[in-house]
Amino acid sequence: MKVLALITFLGILSAAVAQSCVGRPNGTFLADSKRCNYYYSCNNGIAVSLSCPSGFHFNAQRQACDYPTTAGCVKCPREGFVNLAVAGACRKFIQCFKGVATERECPKGLLFDSTFAQCNLEQLVRC
DSSP states (O other), rough: HHHHHHHHHHHHHHHHHHHHHOOOOEEEEEEEOTTTTTEEETTTTTEEEEOOOOOOOEEEETTTEHHHHHHHHOOOOOSEEEEEEETTTTEEEEEEETTTTEEEETTTTEEEEETTTHHHHHEGGGO
């Protein structure tokens, strides 16, 4: 039953993205609303899923893959401090402080551990 619900949901999601490609010129790119490092390319009204290189996010304004801090997908909280993982890049993370995002990278031998929101020994991190 869960599998059927998942397939139905993915079908609806794909149809929504495909619908947004209808009438758009070939080569138009659309951001994936759930995953910052993915985007869609419209070809003959059909949305084709693509991904940015490791450590990059899709920038809808520039219509290209970009650094996470400038792509505009990461929403930092206005107050406080938080570290956020960068999808597809195990050593990189975004450090948010009072609404400002700064791209950071763990030192050699460490990977970003999203469970603890900090760098940790490679052998202890599941990436």
